[in-house]
Structures are given as structure tokens and as C-alpha cells.
Amino acid sequence: MTPASPGTAAEQAADRRPAGRRPPGCPPRGRLVEVDGVALYVEETPGAPGTGDPIVLLHGFTGSTATWEGHREALARLGPVIAVDLVGHGRSGAPEAVDRYRMERCVADLLALFDRLDLRRVRLVGYSMGGRVALHVTLAAPARVACLVLESASPGIADPAEREQRRRQDEALADRIEREGIAAFVRYWESLPLFATQQRLPAAVRKRLRAQRLANRPRGLANSLRGMGAGAQEPLWDRLPELDLPVLVVVGELDAKYCGIAQEMVRRLPRGRLAVVPGAGHAVHLERPEAFIQVVGTFLAAPGTPAGVKPGASGSGTSAAG
Numbered sequence: 001m002t003p004a005s006p007g008t009a010a011e012q013a014a015d016r017r018p019a020g021r022r023p024p025g026c027p028p029r030g031r032l033v034e035v036d037g038v039a040l041y042v043e044e045t046p047g048a049p050g051t052g053d054p055i056v057l058l059h060g061f062t063g064s065t066a067t068w069e070g071h072r073e074a075l076a077r078l079g080p081v082i083a084v085d086l087v088g089h090g091r092s093g094a095p096e097a098v099d100r101y102r103m104e105r106c107v108a109d110l111l112a113l114f115d116r117l118d119l120r121r122v123r124l125v126g127y128s129m130g131g132r133v134a135l136h137v138t139l140a141a142p143a144r145v146a147c148l149v150l151e152s153a154s155p156g157i158a159d160p161a162e163r164e165q166r167r168r169q170d171e172a173l174a175d176r177i178e179r180e181g182i183a184a185f186v187r188y189w190e191s192l193p194l195f196a197t198q199q200r201l202p203a204a205v206r207k208r209l210r211a212q213r214l215a216n217r218p219r220g221l222a223n224s225l226r227g228m229g230a231g232a233q234e235p236l237w238d239r240l241p242e243l244d245l246p247v248l249v250v251v252g253e254l255d256a257k258y259c260g261i262a263q264e265m266v267r268r269l270p271r272g273r274l275a276v277v278p279g280a281g282h283a284v285h286l287e288r289p290e291a292f293i294q295v296v297g298t299f300l301a302a303p304g305t306p307a308g309v310k311p312g313a314s315g316s317g318t319s320a321a322g
Contacts (some may be wrong), residue, residue, distance in 0.1 A: 022059030028072060028083070030065070032091070035112045038100065041065065041091035042113070043083045045072040052080035053146045055300060056114075056122045059129030060152075060283075061224060062189060062213045064090030066224065067127065069208075071285060073248065074293045078300050084110070086133065088220030101227025103234070109137045114144060119271075123300050125149040127285060133155065133228070135236055138243060147246040147303035149296055152258045154284045155265060156235030167231030174222035185221070186213045195279030197254050209286065240268040246303035247272045250295060252287065273299070 004139070028043040043065045047054070055075050059067040065083035070079045085092035087101055087109060099105065114122065124145050126134030131153020138145045157163040177185045189195070190210070198206065226232065247269050251262040253276050266272040275295045280288040 028065075028081075030091075033113060033116050035116065036082040036105075036110045038087055038093040038095060038109065040087070040093070040109060040113055042117070043072075044117075045076045045081040045083075047076050047078065047080035049233065051077070052078040052300075053121050053123050054082055054119050056119070056124050057081065057083040058086065058124070058126040058133055058294050060128030060130050062089070062186075062216055062221065063127070063130070064212055064215065066090070066208075066212045066215075067285070071293060072291060075297065075300070078297060079123070082119070082122075086130065086224075088224040089216055092220075094217050094220030094223070098222075098226045101223045102131070103136050103232070105229045106133055106228055107140050110137055110151055111141055111144065120144070121146050123147050123149075123303070125151070125300075126153060127151040127295065128153060128282070129224075129228070131232070132233060136233070138245070139236065139239055142245065143241070144274050145245060146298065147248075148243070149248045149250060149299065150265070151250040151284055151296075152252065152255060153249075153293075154230065154258070154261050155237045155240060156206070156233050157230055158235045158237050163235065165231070167229065170225040170229035170231050174225040177218050177222045177225075177238065181222070182216060182218055185218075186210060189213065194255075194257075194282050197252070197287060198283060201287065205286070240265060240272075241270060243272075244270050246299070248275060248296065248303075249273065250275045250277065250284055250292070250298040252276075252282060252284045253278050254281045258282065275299075 010038045028045045030041065030043045032041055055078065057068045057072070059065070064085050068083045072083060075081050087106060097116040121144055124134045124151070126132070126137065128151070131150040134148060134150065135153065136153060138148050157166055198209070249265050249272060251258050251274070253259065259276065262274055266274040273276045277284045277288050277291045277295065280291070285292045
């Protein structure tokens with residue numbers, strides 16, 4: 001995608017207008033914002049008057065702002081909501097240079113985007129890959145994040161040999177995407193055991209999810225794997241104790257791998273809480289949307305209050321949405 005042009009003076013002024021300053025109830029407003037030569041697509045949903053810090057939503061790999069359809073409106077009761085297409089995804093730019101997708105560049109882009117949108121402090125929500133990005137953003141600029149929600153996310157791969165193996169696997173998958181195209185890749189992606197529980201979703205929901213994945217471009221997805229895949233990023237396990245802010249870790253009870261990761265994360269997070277959602281797999285927001293909104297909304301409304309959270313070991317917590 002060609003980066004957005006600077007535009008007229010009026011358009012530049014609109015880019016600098018604080019997010020969410022339109023009347024509540026308006027549909028999301030989408031626009032491209034140029035950051036360091038790459039156009040990032042954002043959708044802004046106004047919040048109710050007098051609500052708290054803006055809520056920023058980061059999707060997972062193959063996702064886009066469309067990931068949060070049906071959730072933005074519910075969360076807007078708590079404040080302005082800004083959904084972002086990460087680099088290489090959705091309607092954001094997909095540069096040729098792999099270096100442009102490195103995690104540190106992605107973090108710098110988002111912090112610059114926050115400045116462009118006048119987001120001084122945010123409540124940050126990330127799903128899967130977006131959760132890894134959200135962790136890096138928070139550690140890079142903790143004063144900019146009031147609280148953090150990590151859905152089915154990981155701090156990375158601690159073991160160097162395992163991390164290198166994953167990097168090689170991601171490189172091979174990136175090559176395959178470029179060689180075979182998006183349609184073939186999406187068929188493969190949907191068949192992974194990680195997403196097996198999504199086969200129970202209504203046909204209309206699965207159709208929308210497939211359309212969202214198919215809307216991506218081969219280069220964007222391939223370079224995302226090469227630049228900020230789990231094998232390419234710095235593991236953050238040892239830095240979790242630095243996060244002295246409220247963190248909610250959300251996971252589906254049917255996602256055994258990420259349940260284990262989530263429990264270990266909460267043990268290391270000074271103010272971490274765990275929400276295990278029954279009947280959900282990896283994509284909790286998609287498979288149990290009402291439960292997701294309940295547990296995430298309760299946390300975002302009062303992140304410093306351990307309401308509905310049972311005390312656990314090491315000052316952590318465990319919560320379940322029924």
C-alpha cells in the first residue's frame with residue numbers, strides 16, 4: 001500500500017485531533033495516519049462523556065481492526081476505543097523491507113501513532129501477536145500504559161534452541177505464503193489444531209473470519225512472520241516483574257498450551273490477574289464474546305480494584321467468566 005500523503009492543512013489538523021472526540025454512538029471513523037513513512041490504518045469509536053483513558057486494541061496475526069467488530073461499541077461505554085491495523089495487516093502499509101517489521105520498529109510506530117492521536121496514556125488490549133506487541137510497548141514506555149490486557153499472548157520463547165527452530169519454521173511459512181498466495185495459506189492456517197475450536201462457530205462467523213484473513217497481502221503476512229514472529233522477538237519472561245501496573249491475562253480453558261503460559265505469566269507479574277474463560281479456545285473474543293466483554297470490561301472499568309478476582313499464589317489472581 002502506498003503511504004498516505006500529508007494531505008491538506010485541514011487533513012493534517014484532523015490527524016492531530018485527539019481520538020474519540022466525537023459524539024458517542026457514532027460509527028467508527030477510519031483513516032490512515034502516516035508514521036515513519038508507513039501508513040497505519042486506525043478506526044476510532046467515540047467513548048461516553050467523562051470516561052477514562054482511551055482503549056487501544058491490537059489484533060493478532062492475519063487479523064485487522066475487523067477483529068474487534070462487536071466489541072468496540074461495548075467497550076466504548078468505558079472510553080474512546082482505537083483499533084489499529086498493525087504493519088503488514090489489513091489496510092496498513094506493507095513495506096518491502098523486513099527490517100520495517102521488527103518488533104522494535106513496530107513499537108516505535110505505535111508510540112509515534114499515540115503522539116499523532118494525542119493519546120497521552122492508554123488502556124492497552126492485545127490478542128495473540130498483538131499481545132506480544134502490547135507487552136513490548138508497555139515495557140518500552142510504561143508511563144504511557146495505564147493497564148494491560150493480554151488475550152492468549154506469550155512473552156516469547158525463552159529457550160534459544162527452541163526460539164531458533166521457531167524462527168526457521170516462520171521463515172519457511174513466510175516463503176510458502178509468498179509462493180502459494182493468501183488463499184492457500186488461509187486454508188492451511190484454519191486447519192491448525194490451535195484453531196480447532198473455531199470449527200464450532202456459526203457458519204456466518206467463520207465466513208467473516210475467513211474474509212478478514214483473505215483481505216491480507218502475501219508480503220505483509222510473510223514479512224510479519226520474519227520481522228516479529230515469536231522466533232524473531234526478544235523473549236520477555238525475565239522482564240515481566242518490571243510491569244508494575246494492573247495486567248489481566250485472558251485465556252480460553254480449551255487452549256491448553258496458552259493456559260500454561262498464562263499461569264506462569266501471572267506468577268511473575270507483580271499485579272497480574274488470570275481470567276480463564278470456559279468453553280473457549282485461543283480466540284476468546286470470538287468464541288465467547290459476551291464472556292470476553294464481561295471480564296475485560298470489568299477489569300478496564302477499575303483495573304486497580306480486584307473485584308471478582310480470587311487471591312492466588314504470589315499475589316496473583318484467578319478469575320473465570322461463566
